[in-house]
Amino acid sequence: MRLAVLLVGDLETAEDVVQDVFARLHGRRRPSDLTLAYLRTCVLNGSRSVLRRRAVMLRRTQRVTDLADSAETAVLIGESRRQVLLALARLPRRQREALVLRYYLDLADSEIALVMGVGQSTVRSTTARALARLLRELGEDE
Incomplete structure (x- = not known):
């Protein structure tokens, strides 16, 4: 879920x-x-x-x-988490998938590669690019 x-x-x-x-x-x-x-x-x-x-x-x-702007969502989640979810939603699909599988489900590179149907090196590079872009979206320094 x-x-x-x-x-x-x-x-x-x-x-x-x-x-x-x-x-x-x-x-x-x-x-x-x-x-x-x-x-x-x-x-x-x-x-x-x-x-x-x-x-x-x-x-x-x-x-x-934009589902994240609804009042109900704002009440259910804190402002900083809301900002992260909004930034995550703006990422390209593959980058969002890689981050969700890595940091929300705590999967290893090999498991992520299996789920996404790509190589482990692709998982690592996609995750690195996604993190860099997410940090830029949030206005933080890399």
């Missing part, structure tokens, strides 16, 4: 993504065949699909909604 919330930006959509993943996997595999990395990959792919659909809808309607 944490992975999906951080990638799609809201709890309701994240719950839908996770529920869809479990519904698709139900009955197809034995529970012993399911690995945590496989489930993470499924949630990541489901989140990507949601974000693609969301981008298409935004292009069609030309209206941009």
Whole structure:
């Protein structure tokens, strides 16, 4: 759930993504065949699909909604965390994914590479670029 919330930006959509993943996997595999990395990959792919659909809808309607600006969100999270989440949302998709997998789920480079379907060196370089950009977004020195 944490992975999906951080990638799609809201709890309701994240719950839908996770529920869809479990519904698709139900009955197809034995529970012993399911690995945590496989489930993470499924949630990541489901989140990507949601974000693609969301981008298409935004292009069609030309209206941009910023979920982090809602009063409810401001009450639920502190101002500094809100700033970090806003800066995180402005990062490119792959950089955001790398940071979420590394710092929110505490995964190692090898696990992140497996989930994202890239090499470990790509994970390291993407994470470094993402951190540098996040610090710039937050107005802090590298």
